Amino acid sequence: MIFDHQDHFFELVDALSAIRVLARLPIEEVAEKDFLRQSLDALMAHQNLGQCSIFTAEEGLLQCAVGAGVDTFGGDGVSHQAESVESMRFVLGEGIMGLAYQTGQIQYCRNCKTDPRFKPFVRRALFYGDGSLLSIPVISGEQVLGVLNVSHHLPEFFETWHQHFLVLFANTLGRLLHLHRMIHALGDEVAVRTQSLEQALEESDALRNRYQQLSIKDELTGLYNRRYFFAEGEAMLARAVRYESPLSLLLIDVDHFKRVNDTWGHTVGDQVLCHIADTLLSEARTGDLVARLGGEEFVLILPNTASEGLDMMANRIQEQIASMGFGIVDQSIDLTVSIGMTELGARTSTELRVQLEQLYHEADLAMYQCKLNGRNRRMFFSREMDQIERMPSGV
DSSP: OHHHHHHHHHHHHHHHHHHHHHHTSOTTTSOHHHHHHHHHHHHHHHSOOSEEEEEEEETTEEEEEEEEOSEEEOTTSOEEEOOOOTTOEEETTOHHHHHHHHHOSOEEESOTTTOGGGHHHHHTTSOOSSOEEEEEEEEETTEEEEEEEEEESSTTOOOHHHHHHHHHHHHHHHHHHHHHHHHHHHHHHHHHHHHHHHHHHHHHHHHHHHHHHHHHBOTTTOSBOHHHHHHHHHHHHHHHHHHTOOEEEEEEEETTHHHHHHHHOHHHHHHHHHHHHHHHHHHOOTTOEEEEEETTEEEEEEETOOHHHHHHHHHHHHHHHHHSOEEETTEEEOOOEEEEEEEOOOOSOOOHHHHHHHHHHHHHHHHHHHHHTTSSOEEEOOGGGGGOOOOOSOO
16 A cells, blocks of 8 residues: 555656656747657656647647657557557547547546547557547647547556646646747747848848949949049049049040931930940040040049040040941941040149039030031140130030
């Protein structure tokens, strides 16, 4: 009798140990199936049970999520290798397990061979012959999440304390399973929101880069635009002033460009501008700044370049444009450009913006003088040009 009491005492200690292990499982770090499997491992490790399984409710069925245990027993008392039960499904309300789920109450099958409620399991060959089974609902609050099934090969095996312990274990499991699902649902939502945010940020970055490019690039030719020319031109001018190095500016205007648009249309005119832009880029050196200021007007800033090198550059540009042979509908378009040139030289103003605007003004006057002298020319700025009156643009 003393031994019986001692055995019950140790069994109760083991039962409490199973709950303690269950409560310490890292639910945040594992998937639901792994958590359930670890739960059954904790139960099997501290209790003398034949086989355990957990069925969860999925789309109107009880689906076996995990199973544990190495043996089932036939009617002859001989051990048989346990079958895999993870593919088993039962309609809600079917068999002992279905009753446990529907009623939310523990169900005890004292002898699986004689209990008619056990027939659904016999059809699926989960048990053979005699044996006992407990089906305990896994509950969180008022919601039944599934059923814990615990079996033993002996009939009438489970005592009252087994039932109380397993109800406590299943209730603890239910709360932890509910918490696991909440945590992982929140994690999934955070992941979705994070992915959406990352996608929005990527789209925002792409859009910002697009607008940034549009803010500094000419959309038609891909050259830098007027805004970038004055911003970067100041920086180039500042370096030239600081290191007392030469700096020159070319202003290029397409001759008779209005005639091109009027004769062949703006689409052809755009193609002409793109070809000229490509020519300027091919002639420019590393460190030179090429920009389209608007219409048919282009500009180059050439650091470390004095008058001789400036004239050579302008000459090459004119030759390349004149020889590029732009044709349309079996007709050729003869293209020429007028180029105004100027150098940094000595300046009275110390304001970079004022100096750059003055350089641009001087090159513009020189370019205009080319127009007056018959176009297809290049000229350096001279002080006498300040007295020239301007004619309408686009000629």
